[in-house]
Amino acid sequence: MRESVSLTIDGQEIRAPKGMAVLEAAKIAGIRIPHYCYHAGLEVVGSCRMCLVEIEKSPKLQPSCATPVAEGMVVRTTTPQAIENRRSVLEFLLANHPMDCPVCDQAGECELQNYYMAHGRFDARHDEDKTKRKKAVVLGPHIMLDQERCILCTRCVRFTRDIARTAELGVISRGHRSVIDVFPGRELNNAYSGNVADLCPVGALTDRDFRFQCRVWFLGSAPSICPGCSRGCNIEIHYNRRFNPRYHDRRVHRLKPRWNPEVNGFWICDEGRYAYRAIDAPDRLKVPALRREGGLRRASWPEALGEAAGALQGVLEAFGPGGAAVMVSPQMSDEELFLARRLFGERLGIERIAGRAPAPAGAFDDGLLVRADKNPNTRGMNIVFPGVGDCRDLIEACAGGSVRYLHIFGHDLARWNDPGRLAEALRQVECVVFEGAWDSPTARLADVVLPAAVYAEKDGTFVNFQGRVQRFEPAVPPPGEALTDLDILARLASALEAGPFESTASGLFGELARRVPEFSSLTWQALGPMGRWLADAGNDHAV
Ligand code: SF4
Ligand code: FES
Numbered sequence: 001m002r003e004s005v006s007l008t009i010d011g012q013e014i015r016a017p018k019g020m021a022v023l024e025a026a027k028i029a030g031i032r033i034p035h036y037c038y039h040a041g042l043e044v045v046g047s048c049r050m051c052l053v054e055i056e057k058s059p060k061l062q063p064s065c066a067t068p069v070a071e072g073m074v075v076r077t078t079t080p081q082a083i084e085n086r087r088s089v090l091e092f093l094l095a096n097h098p099m100d101c102p103v104c105d106q107a108g109e110c111e112l113q114n115y116y117m118a119h120g121r122f123d124a125r126h127d128e129d130k131t132k133r134k135k136a137v138v139l140g141p142h143i144m145l146d147q148e149r150c151i152l153c154t155r156c157v158r159f160t161r162d163i164a165r166t167a168e169l170g171v172i173s174r175g176h177r178s179v180i181d182v183f184p185g186r187e188l189n190n191a192y193s194g195n196v197a198d199l200c201p202v203g204a205l206t207d208r209d210f211r212f213q214c215r216v217w218f219l220g221s222a223p224s225i226c227p228g229c230s231r232g233c234n235i236e237i238h239y240n241r242r243f244n245p246r247y248h249d250r251r252v253h254r255l256k257p258r259w260n261p262e263v264n265g266f267w268i269c270d271e272g273r274y275a276y277r278a279i280d281a282p283d284r285l286k287v288p289a290l291r292r293e294g295g296l297r298r299a300s301w302p303e304a305l306g307e308a309a310g311a312l313q314g315v316l317e318a319f320g321p322g323g324a325a326v327m328v329s330p331q332m333s334d335e336e337l338f339l340a341r342r343l344f345g346e347r348l349g350i351e352r353i354a355g356r357a358p359a360p361a362g363a364f365d366d367g368l369l370v371r372a373d374k375n376p377n378t379r380g381m382n383i384v385f386p387g388v389g390d391c392r393d394l395i396e397a398c399a400g401g402s403v404r405y406l407h408i409f410g411h412d413l414a415r416w417n418d419p420g421r422l423a424e425a426l427r428q429v430e431c432v433v434f435e436g437a438w439d440s441p442t443a444r445l446a447d448v449v450l451p452a453a454v455y456a457e458k459d460g461t462f463v464n465f466q467g468r469v470q471r472f473e474p475a476v477p478p479p480g481e482a483l484t485d486l487d488i489l490a491r492l493a494s495a496l497e498a499g500p501f502e503s504t505a506s507g508l509f510g511e512l513a514r515r516v517p518e519f520s521s522l523t524w525q526a527l528g529p530m531g532r533w534l535a536d537a538g539n540d541h542a543v
Helices: 022-028 080-095 111-120 155-163 195-199 270-280 301-319 334-347 378-384 391-399 419-427 441-445 485-495 505-515
Strands: 004-009 012-017 052-055 074-076 143-145 169-172 179-182 205-207 219-225 234-240 252-257 289-292 295-298 324-327 352-356 405-409 431-436 448-451 460-463 468-472
Touching: 004 022, 012 022, 052 080, 080 111, 155 169, 155 195, 195 205, 195 252, 219 252, 219 468, 252 270, 289 301, 301 324, 301 405, 301 431, 301 448, 301 485, 324 334, 324 391, 334 352, 334 378, 334 405, 334 460, 334 485, 334 505, 352 391, 378 460, 391 419, 419 441, 431 441, 460 505
Parallel strands: 004 074, 324 352, 324 405, 405 431, 431 448
Antiparallel strands: 004 012, 052 074, 143 205, 169 179, 219 234, 234 252, 289 295, 289 448, 460 468
């Protein structure tokens, strides 16, 4: 156990781990010391001087970000000297900061604005013109720089140097001519570049994708898990609380990393960050459809589910459970997988259940966060369906004519099958049901199309590759007439007269914990915002 010390901050006696910075220890007492250059995920440089506090027996103010706690230390954060220091730092920073606030995209989440209102509020004493620097410079595919707004905290420089290890950014020139820029001939184009916009405390580095799309005070936030790979980075989904389809084309405006020291620390990769566009993409499936006269035609939910249930019932009666097959997916939540197991496996006796599929070409682990497995729940699928089959074998079985009913969850089989061969194989199946969120060649080959919600529109859990069980919550409702997979399966069960089944995510998680040993130590509530380890997660927890 880590040794701790006892100290007093603003009259409150607290205990803090030995070696912790005073700035972090103050948070234990509920005291937030303003700061710019300090970031808990980066090397400490102690350069901005915004965080200075009084420490008894020290002759002058000390940087709380760079001073470790000590036994018996007495810290004061609100003495006249500390307050005057903050005001002076703000005045110094604002001397050359442009008055861009009305048009700056950082407004509402700018630490210069916020700290000025909390600790500044002085009248300007400068008549001189402000320094002119480069504005709206494209640094790379995702980030734009406004040098005039930069306060030279160097967080972005330390991030690219120490975390992304690409070192595209540096402080160029010296003294009052210092600016942040990319080194000559470079661009800010690394797999984690979007993080610098999160790190920048002001509007100097902004996200090209988000700029001028929505004022931040109109955004709502929901905790979620990135479905982009098996890391399962913790994220916040920021959605437009005032979404109106007449004026907006996107409900979800951005994804931000959510701190979880066990999984992703403070960061997410760009691939995951910008994958949010798929949530509101034009190819989302919004209404059920049935194959009629050679084409897919819009249908109601009772018609579509009635057709799927009728076809499945007919196959079960004529050929037994061996005539039907199901393709589950490692994109599904644990609860959806478990309900699919209960309905198709346990209730209807279907044994041909596949879920493994080839990784996309070029997928790789980068040693930081990105994993080659582009699914968020491969581990969960393998637990709920031990020994789950390979989708390629199931396609072969379809081509051989032994599958009469095939229920596909989300897979676009054309991604790793020759389109002609795939069409030929699926033609041998009497009824192909596609349940998924996006249109695809596979959806277009189906006889019944059931539009489903994506992760941002439902709740559930994924198990990441380390064995961390993590919850995600809905940010927005499913589009059009789409439903969650749990809703669809519950309705299909009732059309088959096979139910009733528990169909809430929390209820199904409780059943999982009762029936599947790996989940036995867990409860829905105890998962909390940061998740819990599976009972058998072992020692492979390191980020
Ligand atoms: Fe800091 Fe932003 Fe300037 Fe980088 S661009 S040094 S993060 S203020
Ligand atoms: Fe402590 Fe910058 S935050 S000196």
